[in-house]
Amino acid sequence: MSWLYLGIAVLFEVAVGIAASKAQGFTQLWWTIGTLVSGAIATFFLSLALLTFDVGVGYAIWTSVAGVGIVIVGALFLDQRLDWKKGLGIAVVIGGVIGLQLSGAA
Structure with a gap:
């Protein structure tokens, strides 16, 4: 069950990254609300996962997988460039x- 919680936490952390980029320094109300709510949900599910995972390992997996997810979402939907250097970085993180x-x- 802890892997499910961690996966949910990762999905909401990806949402945090995307919403935060759209919030433009918290000047866009709905994107700001989306950032804060997604962050709270991500943290809640991370805390459930950390009941089983060692905190360092769970947190490292959460942040790194979410980071890779944000790069991939950015490349697929936000016209951000994905070059070989980013690909290499993703491979190292994985x-x-x-x-x-x-x-x-765990």
Whole structure:
């Protein structure tokens, strides 16, 4: 169940990143509200996942997978460029997440 909670937390953290970019420094009310609500939901589900995961491992997986998700969403829907350097960075992050999971931390 902790993986499900972590997955939900990641999805809402991706929403935080997208909404925050649209909030324009919290000058756009609805995007600001979306940022804050998504952040609260993401944090809630992360806290549930951390009942099982070691805090360092769970938090590292959450932030890194969400970061990769935001890059991918940006490339697919926000006309942001995805070049080989970003691709390499994504591969390194995924390798790190796999390494954390192989450490037997959850």
